[in-house]
Amino acid sequence: MAKRIIIVQSRQLKMFLIVLFIVAAAGSLVLRPSFLPVFSSAEEPAAFYKADIEDKKVALTFNVSWGEDMTEPILDTLKDKNVHATFFISASWAERHPDVVQRMIEEDHTIGNHGYQYEHYPRLDQEEIVEDLNLSHKKIKDVTEMDVQYFRPPHGDFNKEVLETIDRFGYDVIHWSVDGDDWENPGVDVIVKNITKDIEPGDVILLNASDSAKQTGEALPKIIESLNGNNYEFVVIEELISQAETSVNEVN
Numbered sequence: 742m743a744k745r746i747i748i749v750q751s752r753q754l755k756m757f758l759i760v761l762f763i764v765a766a767a768g769s770l771v772l773r774p775s776f777l778p779v780f781s782s783a784e785e786p787a788a789f790y791k792a793d794i795e796d797k798k799v800a801l802t803f804n805v806s807w808g809e810d811m812t813e814p815i816l817d818t819l820k821d822k823n824v825h826a827t828f829f830i831s832a833s834w835a836e837r838h839p840d841v842v843q844r845m846i847e848e849d850h851t852i853g854n855h856g857y858q859y860e861h862y863p864r865l866d867q868e869e870i871v872e873d874l875n876l877s878h879k880k881i882k883d884v885t886e887m888d889v890q891y892f893r894p895p896h897g898d899f900n901k902e903v904l905e906t907i908d909r910f911g912y913d914v915i916h917w918s919v920d921g922d923d924w925e926n927p928g929v930d931v932i933v934k935n936i937t938k939d940i941e942p943g944d945v946i947l948l949n950a951s952d953s954a955k956q957t958g959e960a961l962p963k964i965i966e967s968l969n970g971n972n973y974e975f976v977v978i979e980e981l982i983s984q985a986e987t988s989v990n991e992v993n
Contacts, residue, residue: 785901786908789978790916792943792985797973799944800981802917804893806831806859808952812841815950815958820848822965827978828950829855829893829915832877835884842884851977853891853915854881862894862903870906878910891915891978897947915978917947921964923957924949932960937967943985945978 792798805812805828819826828845830852835842845852856862857877862870874892881889892912894903899914907914919940923932936946946964948957965975 786904786914788899788904788914788916789982789985790945791918791941792945792981794943794981794984796984797942797971798976798981798984799919799940799942799946799968799973800978801826801946801948801975802853802893802915802978803828803948803950804855805829805950806834806855806895809838809841810952811954811958812838812950813844815961816841816844816848816850818958818961818965819850822962822969824965824975825849825851825977826975827851827853827891827915829853829891830881831855831859831895832857832880833859835881839884846885846887849977851891851979852881852885852887852889853893853978854878854889854912855893856895859895861896861898863898863900867902867906870903874907874910913982915945917945919944920947921949921957921960923954923960924951926954926956929956929960929963932956933963933967936960936964937971940968940971940973942973943981945981 801824803815803826825848828850830842830845832854842852854877857873857880860869860873862873865873878888881887890911890913892907892910893915894907897916899907904914919936921932921935923935927935932948936948940946948954948961950957968975
């Protein structure tokens with residue numbers, strides 16, 4: 742059975758519909774999305790939070806917004822375990838810690854934008870959101886010399902209007918499907934259990950690398966060892982997304 746891979750995004754919707762019409766006229770199709778968006782309407786931007794795949798691959802992601810004590814030990818563990826992760830960094834934090842950001846890049850981690858002021862976007866008016874997006878993009882580019890592709894709204898807080906605004910900047914919004922709740926400092930074993938107990942292929946894992954998450958550094962090697970022991974592979978977010986593109990199976 743032939744198989745083709747197509748990404749459907751709102752800004753590509755018109756072209757997609759044209760292509761879909763042409764292909765459908767030539768034969769029957771079965772359309773099955775292999776990624777799970779928070780908002781699933783094809784007419785609106787969506788936040789990626791999990792890939793619907795069979796391969797035992799997961800993406801490890803960290804939010805970083807303040808402090809300097811916890812991030813480096815986490816990077817040490819990732820290097821020791823040969824794991825690559827995605828770091829969503831607050832631009833104001835990146836300004837203060839350009840050396841740490843540079844280390845993330847040098848060690849082949851993916852950098853994502855986590856806003857500048859760390860405000861809840863749904864509580865802001867559109868002009869304030871646009872201002873924060875512009876400022877965070879500029880500051881992160883100043884530090885990284887890159888136009889980063891991925892965005893995670895501060896606090897993970899968004900609605901459809903926020904997604905539409907972020908989409909106009911060309912970002913892919915990344916949420917999560919598994920949360921360690923490590924910012925609550927519930928205990929190392931609890932953090933490990935929060936991540937590992939119901940893990941599934943394609944999950945996006947959320948942990949924190951800010952100083953408020955005091956137990957994450959100790960929990961991280963246990964999480965990695967547990968999932969590796971169950972044959973899970975850690976991949977950066979772009980690899981997970983690349984395997985989760987919408988698939989169109991031609992039915993003969």
